[in-house]
Amino acid sequence: GAGVSQTPSNKVTEKGKYVELRCDPISGHTALYWYRQSLGQGPEFLIYFQGTGAADDSGLPNDRFFAVRPEGSVSTLKIQRTERGDSAVYLCASSLEIGTSGSNEQFFGPGTRLTVL
Amino acid sequence: GNSVTQMEGPVTLSEEAFLTINCTYTATGYPSLFWYVQYPGEGLQLLLKATKADDKGSNKGFEATYRKETTSFHLEKGSVQVSDSAVYFCALSDVHNNNDMRFGAGTRLTVKP
Numbered sequence: 548g549a550g551v552s553q554t555p556s557n558k559v560t561e562k563g564k565y566v567e568l569r570c571d572p573i574s575g576h577t578a579l580y581w582y583r584q585s586l587g588q589g590p591e592f593l594i595y596f597q598g599t600g601a602a603d604d605s606g607l608p609n610d611r612f613f614a615v616r617p618e619g620s621v622s623t624l625k626i627q628r629t630e631r632g633d634s635a636v637y638l639c640a641s642s643l644e645i646g647t648s649g650s651n652e653q654f655f656g657p658g659t660r661l662t663v664l
Numbered sequence: 665g666n667s668v669t670q671m672e673g674p675v676t677l678s679e680e681a682f683l684t685i686n687c688t689y690t691a692t693g694y695p696s697l698f699w700y701v702q703y704p705g706e707g708l709q710l711l712l713k714a715t716k717a718d719d720k721g722s723n724k725g726f727e728a729t730y731r732k733e734t735t736s737f738h739l740e741k742g743s744v745q746v747s748d749s750a751v752y753f754c755a756l757s758d759v760h761n762n763n764d765m766r767f768g769a770g771t772r773l774t775v776k777p
Binding site for chain 2: 590603
């Protein structure tokens with residue numbers, strides 16, 4: 548596709564359930580990022596992949612959150628034992644490989660709105 | 665660590681008014697600076713960027729200049745339109761820090777006719 552896509556667009560779940568959120572980056576983009584945006588806040592960094600490996604997962608709030616990117620393209624963010632505080636919009640972004648100078652523009656998907664009841 | 669602080673909103677202006685949204689940053693290296701915009705019901709879109717000191721980013725009548733001496737990247741537009749109503753986010757990324765983006769809290773702009 549032309550841009551970053553995320554599915555589902557909306558997810559409603561019950562406290563304690565497991566959810567998976569999917570991100571399809573722009574073809575050829577080797578870097579992939581997950582962010583979380585709570586209501587009225589800016590996006591908050593969660594995890595970054597360069598290829599298949601998680602190069603930086605320092606933003607994951609706790610061990611209930613996990614993300615994979617097994618083939619270096621599609622990524623899945625997994626949340627176990629969901630809590631009401633996990634409710635937010637989860638954004639995915641992709642960019643060309645990390646360069647040593649200048650910026651590598653990140654292109655954002657539309658997000659998945661997660662609601663934990 | 666790296667961080668961004670931007671002017672709190674909401675901001676309400678009349679059409680054709682002058683807009684300034686302040687943004688300052690803290691960074692250990694030499695980050696790239698961005699303004700993203702989020703229109704109602706839409707995803708984040710890059711509005712403009714600057715990659716080094718004294719660079720000016722511009723797009724759709726908006727401008728921002730990378731000021732290293734004041735660690736600022738204020739967003740300006742000379743004459744706003746109703747269609748500019750959106751939430752604006754200042755952000756930075758640093759190639760020495762995996763390029764992950766650090767965002768400000770966002771400033772909601774409403775332009776009235």
